[in-house]
Structure formats: structure tokens, C-alpha cells
Amino acid sequence: MYKLLLIPCERTRLPPNIRLKLAGARFHARVHRGLFAVLGLVLAPRPIVAQGLAAPYRVTWGDAASVGTTGVLYVLPGALGLPHGAPSCAPCDPATLPGVDQWALHPVSSTGDAASDVILAGVAGFTAFAGLHGLPAQQWHGNFVVFASAASWTAASTEWLKVLVRRKRPVLYSSDAVTAASDPESQQSLPSLHASLAFAAATSYLVIARRQHLLHRTRNTLLLYAGAVGVAALRVAAGKHFPTDVLASAALGSGIGWVVPTIHPSQR
Numbered sequence: 001m002y003k004l005l006l007i008p009c010e011r012t013r014l015p016p017n018i019r020l021k022l023a024g025a026r027f028h029a030r031v032h033r034g035l036f037a038v039l040g041l042v043l044a045p046r047p048i049v050a051q052g053l054a055a056p057y058r059v060t061w062g063d064a065a066s067v068g069t070t071g072v073l074y075v076l077p078g079a080l081g082l083p084h085g086a087p088s089c090a091p092c093d094p095a096t097l098p099g100v101d102q103w104a105l106h107p108v109s110s111t112g113d114a115a116s117d118v119i120l121a122g123v124a125g126f127t128a129f130a131g132l133h134g135l136p137a138q139q140w141h142g143n144f145v146v147f148a149s150a151a152s153w154t155a156a157s158t159e160w161l162k163v164l165v166r167r168k169r170p171v172l173y174s175s176d177a178v179t180a181a182s183d184p185e186s187q188q189s190l191p192s193l194h195a196s197l198a199f200a201a202a203t204s205y206l207v208i209a210r211r212q213h214l215l216h217r218t219r220n221t222l223l224l225y226a227g228a229v230g231v232a233a234l235r236v237a238a239g240k241h242f243p244t245d246v247l248a249s250a251a252l253g254s255g256i257g258w259v260v261p262t263i264h265p266s267q268r
Contacts, residue, residue, distance in 0.1 A: 054211045055266040057142025063149060070152035074159050082163045087187050091177035092168055101242040105170055112238030116231050120194050123227040124151075127201040130220040131208055142267075143208055147201070150260040154200040154253050155193065161252070162188035170239050192235050195246040196253035198228035203257030211261070228253075 077083075094102050131147060132140040167190035171180045180186045202224035209217035232246035241249075 054213075055268070056136075056139045057146050057261075058265045058267050059141050059145050063145045067145075067148050067152045070149075070156040073156040074152065077159045077163050081184055083166050083184055083187055087168055087172055087181050089168075089177075090172055090181035091175065092173050094173045097173070097242070098244060101244055104236050104243050105173055106239055107174065108171060108176075108239035109237060112234050113240060116194050116234035116238060116240075119227055119231050119234065120198055123198045123201050123224060123231065126220070126227070127205050127224060130216070130224075131205050131214070138267075139212070143212075146208060146261045146264050147204055149264065150200050150204040150257050151197060153260060154196050154256045157252065157256065158191050158193045158196045158249070161191055162193075165190045167245070170242060189241055190245045191249035191252050192232065192241045192246050193249075194235050195228070195232040195241070195249035196256075198231040199225075199250045199253030200257035201253075202228045203254045204261050207258055207261040 094105055097105075127147065128144075131143050135143065166187045169180070169186050169189040171177065172186055202221065205224055206217075206221045208214070209221065214220075228250070232250060235241045235246055236243055
């Protein structure tokens with residue numbers, strides 16, 4: 001009988017450079033597996049089941065009548081040429097303004113004016129996208145009505161407050177005051193329509209998103225308020241409003257943006 005002799009073999013030692021390459025390859029493989037796992041968690045489709053916790057808003061013909069009525073109220077001051085009468089001064093004395101408003105006096109900027117229009121459009125568009133996209137039809141119909149109601153009430157309130165307050169725009173404190181005095185717009189500085197609409201959109205989204213547990217509501221709310229602040233700052237930079245104008249407008253828009261989605265009836 002032959003006996004099998006087991007002769008221990010010494011394990012082959014690889015050169016240091018080869019060992020380093022193999023260790024690096026194993027490390028990269030682990031990293032790639034970890035990255036793919038994380039990407040799988042992040043990019044995996046998320047169900048929208050949590051968004052249906054609150055009952056959708058009710059949509060009635062009364063909502064259409066409300067939006068239509070406030071739309072008429074919004075255009076009425078411009079159609080009637082309000083406010084009537086020339087401003088009490090042209091040019092006016094900057095020393096009569098609060099200190100923060102004196103600091104903001106500068107020539108009108110058409111670039112800043114156009115930029116505020118663009119950002120306001122972006123705020124409105126993103127509000128609609130974040131508050132409507134991907135929702136069931138019944139839910140987004142109700143949200144759309146609430147957004148429209150908040151915007152229409154904000155616009156109508158802002159225009160009539162302009163007529164009642166008749167605050168002079170910054171241009172009436174400049175060398176262009178005599179030319180601008182004949183324009184009724186020169187006495188419509190408070191409140192700012194751009195700022196009030198932007199803050200109404202951001203706040204109405206905040207209320208709806210918290211009520212319905214919409215996805216990414218914190219991120220979207222921060223972006224919308226950042227856009228609203230940008231709109232307000234650009235209105236001042238454009239020489240269209242004073243800082244105190246846009247602060248009051250932010251309060252007005254935020255108030256209406258909170259009230260409308262809070263009191264709007266839901267479906268039973």
C-alpha cells in the first residue's frame with residue numbers, strides 16, 4: 001500500500017505592487033456596491049399613499065364665481081384710472097421718508113423690473129408644479145382652486161389698497177418726478193403686487209403641503225420663500241417700491257395665503 005504523503009506547501013507571496021492592486025480592486029468593488037445600494041434606495045419609486053391623509057378640497061361653482069369676482073375687482077382700479085388727482089408733491093422731499101426708505105432711493109432699473117417679473121413667474125409655476133403634479137385628479141383640482149382663490153384675493157386686495165393708501169413711488173422723490181406725476185401708477189407704491197403674490201403663493205403651498213403631507217414639502221417651501229424674498233428685493237432694486245412697501249406686502253400676501261387654504265371647505 002502506498003501512503004499518501006501530504007507535503008505542506010508554502011503559500012506563494014505576491015509582490016507588493018500586485019498585492020496593492022488587488023486590495024485596491026477589492027476596495028473599489030465594495031465602494032461600487034455601496035453606491036449602487038444607496039442609489040437604489042434614493043431612486044426607488046415612492047408610493048404617494050401618505051398624501052391622501054386629508055380630504056381633498058371641495059370644488060363648486062361658488063369658487064368660480066369668487067375667482068371671477070375678485071378678478072373684476074382687480075382690473076377695476078386700472079380701468080377707472082384710479083387714483084384720481086395729482087400727487088401732493090412732485091418732486092417730494094426725501095427727508096420725509098423713514099431712514100430705511102431714504103437709503104433705497106435710486107433711479108428706476110428696467111433690468112430689475114424685468115427680473116422681478118421672471119422670478120415671480122417662476123414662483124407661480126413652481127407652486128403649481130409642487131402642489132399639483134402627480135396627485136389624483138380630485139386632489140389637484142381642489143388644490144388648483146385654492147391656489148387660484150389665494151392669488152385672486154391677493155391681487156384684488158393689493159390693487160384696492162394701492163388706491164386707498166396712495167403712497168408715492170420712489171420716482172416722485174427723484175428728478176423725474178414732474179414727468180411721472182401724471183401717471184396714476186406713481187401713487188401706487190404700497191403694497192407691491194409682485195411681493196404680495198409671491199408670498200401668497202409660498203404660504204398657500206406651505207399650508208396645503210402640511211395638510212396633505214406632500215412630498216418634499218420642506219425643500220419646496222424653502223425654495224418658494226427664497227423666490228418670494230428675491231422678488232421683493234428686486235422690486236426695491238428696480239426703484240419701484242420702498243423696503244417698507246415690500247415688507248407690508250409680504251405680510252399681506254402671507255396672511256391671505258394662510259387664510260384661504262385654511263378656511264376653504266373640504267369634501268365630506
